[in-house]
Amino acid sequence: MVAVRYQTTFKLYPYQQVSAQLQAPVRHPVVIVGGGPIGLALALDLGLKGTPVLVLDDHEGAGLGSKAICFAKRTLDIAHRLGAAQPMVDKGVVWNVGRVFHANSEVFEFNLLPEDGHRHPAFINLQQPYFERYLVEAIERARTNGAPIEIRGANQVTAIDPQDGFTTLEVDTPDGPYKIEADYLIACDGARSPLRDMLGLTFDGRVFEDNFLIADVHMKADFPTERWFWFDPPFEGAGQSALLHKQPDDIWRIDFQLGWDIDRKAELDPDRIRARVDAMLSSQTGTVPEYELEWTSIYTFQCRRMQSFRHGNVIFAGDSAHQVSPFGARGANSGVQDAENLGWKLDLVLKGLADDSLLDSYATEREFGADENILNSTRATDFLTPKTETSRLFRDAVLTLAERHTFARPLVNSGRLSVPCTYDGFPHFGPDELQGPAVTRPGAACVDAPAEDGFLLDHLGGSFTILALGLAPSAPVSAHGIDPVVACIPSPSDELTRRYLGDAKQGVYLIRPDQHVVARWPDFDPDAIARAIGRAIGKDS
Amino acid sequence: MPVTLTPNIPDQDGFYDELLRAHEGLSKEQSDAFNARLILVLCNHIGDRDVIRAALAAAK
CATH class of the missing domain: 3.50.50.60 (FAD/NAD(P)-binding domain)
Structure with a gap:
């Protein structure tokens, strides 16, 4: 069975x-x-x-x-x-406004205005x-x-x-x-x-000694679609940090960081959870909207x-x-x-x-x-839960300064949103002969941009692709049994130019099936492309 | 020259990590002393009394 x-x-x-x-x-x-x-x-x-x-x-x-x-x-x-x-x-919820609180005061509000020229939002x-x-x-x-x-x-x-x-x-x-x-x-x-x-x-790594209580609540009330994050929440029993986040179907995700030494069973008692949620929801609006608990769970996490x-x-x-x-x-x-x-x-x-x-x-x-990813999430965790008196001193100084001075805001770390890594220095990439923008250097995941009537990524698909910007390839390329698709964009849009060409008038990219850049050149050179294909699939000789 | 109060440090998270690592293994007293030395080093680097005065005000 x-x-x-x-x-x-x-x-x-x-x-x-x-x-x-x-x-x-x-x-x-x-x-x-x-x-x-x-x-x-x-x-x-x-x-x-x-x-x-x-x-x-x-x-x-x-x-x-x-x-x-x-x-x-x-x-x-x-x-x-x-x-x-x-x-x-x-189905997903797109949100832009976030508020960061430290105890009773609002540290700052941010608006993630979406960057133009991408099909998709930064996240849903x-x-x-x-x-x-x-x-x-x-x-x-x-x-x-x-x-x-x-x-x-x-x-x-x-x-x-x-x-x-x-x-x-x-x-x-x-x-x-x-x-x-x-x-x-x-x-x-x-x-x-x-x-x-x-x-x-x-499976080795670092266990963080902390418990997080998750409560998904169903709430129809007219509540702002914003992300609220508290360092040292002022409401009773909320722990060291708290987070409120909206999901589809009128569900709100609430996280409370409870610390290490807790009675898990007692903390999962619905009355106790409701008391916490009531305090959080009323902290900004003064009233507790009607809601139901949908799903609750306690977890500890590890970086390994x-x-x-x-x-x-x-x-x-x-x-x-x-x-x-x-x-x-x-x-x-x-x-x-x-x-x-x-x-x-x-x-x-x-x-x-x-x-x-x-x-x-x-x-x-x-x-x-x-x-x-482990480095980024470890740093966020260290900011959220300072391990020493001095690190807490710096953390609180950052939060205090961030209320008044914008320079301190990027230091506030409640998590850095996932972005793809760039495979710098790995053997299956290169050469970089275009000297183009850093964001699209060999190893990087292709960023989207408007192209023709749609978006660049639509032209790349899921096979090896030669992307020709501002010029047309003069001959087909085939190497090691791979026949790359050719995507030719004679007149690149402003965003496409900014992200892929920089000051160059034209450029040729070889792109892997996972849409990471293998190599790039100022001109179309079939032999160079063939060699780069060999390198990308481990057939250098 | 006014003091810079807009973001000015590349790789902010890396900087913050490095700052905290410099304190690793120090007692509270040693950390406080380290901070004092660090402030003096940075003030000397700035040099300009007007800028230092503006920074003192910004941190109040």
């Missing part, structure tokens, strides 16, 4: 017996364990490229509770490429179950068009046995166990990753990662590989970036166009990304 560990919000992939359960073990090129945001995004990416993929999940849909609620622009850009972004943006607030549902719906649409993606719900992996070149999995189902084999096994099975434990791998994301033919992605504090929304967002880094590499390896060693670059690039 498959144990039910949690309730589901949406039943997305109900259990169905398949013939494979009654046969000798079937070999699959890719088996993904875990149907969360990362596993689903990777499955969709591979399936759209025509690579068969099987997803196993021990439940039948998205778990209860809002969980990840903030999805950043890069994630939406990736979801757009996968054909899943529109319902997310339609959306409950994770919706994110998963929209990915599954996109998978269903892709399957209708022939994408070889299969999801098996209530299929729990109970044992794995790494063999020479493949892995055997024992899978339990409501109809009993069966076995399958995987050329590549991708562990997207979350922070408590059973696969990681089955392989006896460690696996030493290596790749162990032979078993590859880890998302929370199974790395965990961060929630400040800055770097959990699900960085995991989706893992998926897009891994997808095209797995695809090329399975199609015989790249050597298996290309997958090592997934591990090194995303380990670097995880380190950057």
Whole structure:
């Protein structure tokens, strides 16, 4: 039997017996364990490229509770490429005004005026179950068009046995166990990753000794769509910090930082939670609007990662590989970036166009990304919970100065929003011969900009692309079995020029399938492009 | 020349981290002494008495 560990919000992939359960073990090129945001995004990416993929999940849909609620622009850009972004943006909440409080005083108010020339906002607030549902719906649409993606719900992996070149999995189902084999096994099975434990791998890092109480409240009252953040909240029992954030469906996420030494059971008592929520909601408006508690939970967090994301033919992605504090929304967002880094590499390896060693670059690039996320979220945590008297002194000085002087405001750190990392200095990128803007240097994720009638990212798609700005390529390029798509934009818009050309009149970019810049040149040089393709897929010679 | 009170430090989070790290392992008393020395070093770097006077006022 498959144990039910949690309730589901949406039943997305109900259990169905398949013939494979009654046969000798079937070999699959890719088996993904875990149907969360990362596993689903990777499955969709591979399936759209025509690579068969099987997803196993021990439940039948998205778990209860809002969980990840903030999805950043890069994630939406990736979801757009996968054909899943529109319902997310339609459903999600976009907010611009935030207020930062320190005890009884308002430190400052900010307005995140959106930057022009991007299809997507800097981020949206959306409950994770919706994110998963929209990915599954996109998978269903892709399957209708022939994408070889299969999801098996209530299929729990109970044992794995790494063999020479493949892995055997024992899978339990409501109809009993069966076995399958995987050329590549991708562990997207979350922070408590059973696969990681089955392989006896460690997960080291820093545990932050703190408890956070999350309360999702349903509130129809006319309450401003703003993000409110308190350092040292003045209302009783609110702990060291508090956060109020809006989600779709009239749900508000409230976080209270309770400290380490607490009685978890007592703190989850609804009356006690309501007392806190009442105090918070009335602190600015003087009245307590009507609300219901939808979902409550207490969690502690850790900043840590696996030493290596790749162990032979078993590859880890998302929370199974790395965990961060929630400040800055770097959990699900960085995991989706893992998926897009891994997808095209797995695809090329399975199609015989790249050597298996290309997958090592997934591990090194995303380990670097995880380190950057851990650094950012550790700094935010240190600002939120100063560890020494002196660090508290500086923290409070920053908050006091920020009320009067703008210079101190960027120092206020309640989380830095997730942005994609730039793979500076990694061997699969370069050269940079354009001397163009830093934001689009080799290693960077392509930023969006208006192009022709739409947006630049629409021209890039999910394969290697030659982006020609202000000139037309004179000959086709083909190298190592890869025929890049050519996107030619003769008259770049102002924003496109500013972000990709700077002072140059024209430029040529080679862009990877995950929309990171490989290399750029002032002129079209087919031989140079061919060499850069070789470098990008690990065939330098 | 007025004192700069708009953001002026690149990589603000890195700067803040470095500042706190300089205090790591110090007792409160040692930290206070360190801060005093740091202020004197920075004032000497600024040099301009009007700017220092404006900074004193801004921090009040």
